[in-house]
Amino acid sequence: MSPTTPxxxxxxxxxxxxxxxxxxxxxxxxxVYSWLTRLFL
Amino acid sequence: MNTLDWCILFGTLLSxxxxxxxxxxxxxxxxxxxxxxxxxxxxxxxxxxxxTQASAITFLSTPGQAIEDGMxxxxxxxxxxxxxxxxxxxxxxxxxxxxxxxxxxxxxxxFDLKTRLLxxxxxxxxxxxxxxxxxFAPALVLSTILGWPTPxxxxxxxxxxxxxxxxxxxxxxxxxxxxxxxxxxxxxxxAGILAYTMLPKxxxxxxxxxxxxxxxxxxxxxxxxxxxDRYNIWSGLIAGTFLFLSYFGTDQxxxxxxxxxxSITESRLGLIFNGLLKIPxxxxxxxxxxxxxxxxxxxxxPVFHNVVLKERAMQTPQGRQLQxxxxxxxxxxxxxxxxxxxxxxxxxxxxxxQVNVLKEEVKGxxxxxxxxxxxxxxxxxxxxxxxxxxxxDYIFLNFVxxxxxxxxxxxxxxxxxxxxxxxxxxxxxxxxxxxTVDIYKRSLKAEASAKHYLRASQGFxxxxxxxxxxxxxxxxxxxxxxxxxxxxxxxxxGTILGIFLTAFYLKxxxxxxxxxxAIIAEGVVLFCYYSFREEIAFLLYNVIGCGVVxxxxxxxxxxAKRTHSA
Numbered sequence: 001m002s003p004t005t006p007x008x009x010x011x012x013x014x015x016x017x018x019x020x021x022x023x024x025x026x027x028x029x030x031x032v033y034s035w036l037t038r039l040f041l
Numbered sequence: 042m043n044t045l046d047w048c049i050l051f052g053t054l055l056s057x058x059x060x061x062x063x064x065x066x067x068x069x070x071x072x073x074x075x076x077x078x079x080x081x082x083x084x085x086x087x088x089x090x091x092x093t094q095a096s097a098i099t100f101l102s103t104p105g106q107a108i109e110d111g112m113x114x115x116x117x118x119x120x121x122x123x124x125x126x127x128x129x130x131x132x133x134x135x136x137x138x139x140x141x142x143x144x145x146x147x148x149x150x151x152f153d154l155k156t157r158l159l160x161x162x163x164x165x166x167x168x169x170x171x172x173x174x175x176x177f178a179p180a181l182v183l184s185t186i187l188g189w190p191t192p193x194x195x196x197x198x199x200x201x202x203x204x205x206x207x208x209x210x211x212x213x214x215x216x217x218x219x220x221x222x223x224x225x226x227x228x229x230x231x232a233g234i235l236a237y238t239m240l241p242k243x244x245x246x247x248x249x250x251x252x253x254x255x256x257x258x259x260x261x262x263x264x265x266x267x268x269x270d271r272y273n274i275w276s277g278l279i280a281g282t283f284l285f286l287s288y289f290g291t292d293q294x295x296x297x298x299x300x301x302x303x304s305i306t307e308s309r310l311g312l313i314f315n316g317l318l319k320i321p322x323x324x325x326x327x328x329x330x331x332x333x334x335x336x337x338x339x340x341x342x343p344v345f346h347n348v349v350l351k352e353r354a355m356q357t358p359q360g361r362q363l364q365x366x367x368x369x370x371x372x373x374x375x376x377x378x379x380x381x382x383x384x385x386x387x388x389x390x391x392x393x394x395q396v397n398v399l400k401e402e403v404k405g406x407x408x409x410x411x412x413x414x415x416x417x418x419x420x421x422x423x424x425x426x427x428x429x430x431x432x433x434d435y436i437f438l439n440f441v442x443x444x445x446x447x448x449x450x451x452x453x454x455x456x457x458x459x460x461x462x463x464x465x466x467x468x469x470x471x472x473x474x475x476x477t478v479d480i481y482k483r484s485l486k487a488e489a490s491a492k493h494y495l496r497a498s499q500g501f502x503x504x505x506x507x508x509x510x511x512x513x514x515x516x517x518x519x520x521x522x523x524x525x526x527x528x529x530x531x532x533x534x535g536t537i538l539g540i541f542l543t544a545f546y547l548k549x550x551x552x553x554x555x556x557x558x559a560i561i562a563e564g565v566v567l568f569c570y571y572s573f574r575e576e577i578a579f580l581l582y583n584v585i586g587c588g589v590v591x592x593x594x595x596x597x598x599x600x601a602k603r604t605h606s607a
Contacts, residue, residue: 007134007305015309019126022316026122029320030274033115033261040254 535586
């Protein structure tokens with residue numbers, strides 16, 4: 001652990017963009033799985 | 042199994058163990074042994090987090106779960122990405138700021154020593170039991186399939202893990218987990234591809250999914266709110282979030298994985314990596330189960346998947362009865378196969394009316410098959426008293442041994458051993474660090490040299506491994522292993538999470554209030570489990586335990602304040 005290392009996220013400017021990305025991917029997966037369930041039931 | 046399989050199996054396992062031991066030898070203190078000198082990059086941590094969670098049970102039970110119950114188990118993981126985000130925002134910065142070895146150290150700085158010890162002891166009970174099950178599941182299945190005694194397979198897996206974890210500590214755990222995950226994912230994907238290629242030529246990929254769907258195996262999402270239902274979207278999103286918050290935020294076996302990072306950024310990325318990939322990985326494992334289910338529509342599966350146990354039962358007076366059941370099963374399967382062929386034809390012709398008629402016909406035959414299988418289980422239970430007659434955990438491995446080519450069999454067995462070793466290694470490392478840091482160093486021997494604590498950590502690693510091996514040899518009670526592990530987790534995690542959430546968010550609550558609230562909450566959870574086991578889905582114990590700790594902490598704190606003021 002190096003306390004001097006700045007906590008800057010890669011790619012995006014803010015960590016919250018990463019968090020919304022994770023939650024967005026979850027939402028998309030739930031939608032896709034719901035669609036698959038209806039399609040093949 | 043032939044020579045090629047044995048070479049691949051032992052070649053894979055030995056090379057991983059030797060490489061891990063050699064590459065990470067020479068730890069000089071517990072900082073290196075327990076935190077890997079904070080040298081891990083985010084992707085290494087991400088793989089390590091996934092490998093610790095995915096035990097052999099995941100790869101033995103999950104495909105069987107999909108074959109019997111469909112893909113709805115996937116919903117169990119929907120709370121995981123939410124938990125990853127919450128932990129990245131709240132817990133990771135605090136653990137880094139305090140430079141802790143274990144999550145429970147934080148509780149002493151926030152509350153007091155007794156609360157730290159309570160959480161550490163709850164963790165040791167929970168994780169100690171789970172380590173035994175983590176080892177027991179593959180040891181039992183492999184001993185049955187390979188015809189080796191269970192104590193031998195238990196000691197083989199346990200012995201391999203002791204060698205590299207004791208030598209290299211957390212670095213060895215992370216390093217070997219990378220190779221183990223590569224073997225696991227490669228082997229599983231290959232098994233799925235082979236299961237599909239072995240289907241009849243006229244059955245396309247779309248037909249395969251349609252067949253599985255029409256027979257209820259593509260039941261991924263269930264939006265119905267039902268407290269008794271273990272797997273629906275609501276239990277996954279709400280109770281699952283609580284379970285994964287507890288597991289990843291407060292269980293040292295996971296906290297120790299992301300505390301090995303070079304920086305807080307790396308730890309957050311490691312958790313995000315897990316949040317993005319875990320559900321697709323579980324989907325893949327469940328889907329492999331669905332492919333095996335469709336394979337068994339065209340190829341007759343055994344009436345009882347623990348073939349070795351069935352053969353033992355055949356030698357008893359119940360053997361005749363079992364033979365009669367097998368004959369009935371042959372007739373039933375032939376009938377089902379004809380209906381399945383007609384169902385495929387109806388799917389090809391897009392004849393929805395006929396598809397609906399035929400799928401009900403096949404479902405009816407499946408129901409009769411289930412009744413017959415239950416009779417077979419009951420007969421085997423009578424024939425071999427004390428035998429474990431739940432055969433779900435054998436379905437996938439049996440498929441591998443009976444239908445996959447040589448070479449691949451060795452690789453798939455290496456998958457099961459690797460998964461057992463990777464999760465057990467993570468657990469042992471966490472058990473050793475909690476015992477050393479939270480109990481031994483804090484309460485028993487506060488002043489000693491770095492070398493002394495290193496030796497103590499290595500000693501505790503061996504001790505916990507031996508305890509897990511003894512427990513694994515004694516454990517014969519769990520019907521469905523993956524479920525049992527999750528139930529044990531749910532009984533303790535809620536209380537531990539309640540303590541941590543109170544610490545993070547209820548700044549006014551003091552040590553005594555949360556300590557007694559946690560003791561009562563654990564009592565309430567255990568009482569609910571013994572009294573309302575059928576009424577309450579096990580995931581909800583996480584919510585109950587956590588809720589009781591928070592509410593009682595607040596109430597006790599108000600009373601404590603009044604008493605103090607008076």
